[in-house]
Amino acid sequence: MITVYDVLRRPIETEKSRHQSGKLHQYVFEVAPQATKPQIKEAVETLFDVEVQKINVIVAPAKKGRRGRGRRMVVRKAQYKKAIVTIRADQTIDVFEGVK
Template identity: 45%
Template structure:
């Protein structure tokens, strides 16, 4: 496994209708590095966002989608991704990225 620093773990937040509903329960969704573990994700969230305390982390490995190559009958695939849903504790501060959405 590669040596991943905490600032390389979280790639970007995922903003969808479902993830917005989960924010009411202090659950935030992120696209993370494919080799990141739950403990690395927890550490990265607590270091990157001041005042946050992570209760639990749920992860999902997503396969790449099958795509047709332009002009031919060949097929390729998009890259595999990993998604993490981070549950914060009740007394934890909210994450500022999602404020005002």
């Protein structure tokens, strides 16, 4: 059984997610791979005290990365699951505020 505190792993802070949080009231989180939309909604509403309107879930595929200078070492970056959470227009999530 997955708890509310295990669903959300970390906020994803990129230039695109910063724009989405400011203009579109959408916040991006990395979530547990087995988390479902109802579990994500419950976790966000419980932890941040906001009303969730919509959730989009994306599984980012695994990628090959390169490391090293001389002999190029090919490493595999694991896949992860992220959720784009849309909240009411008059609410904000404080985790994303003040990050530059």
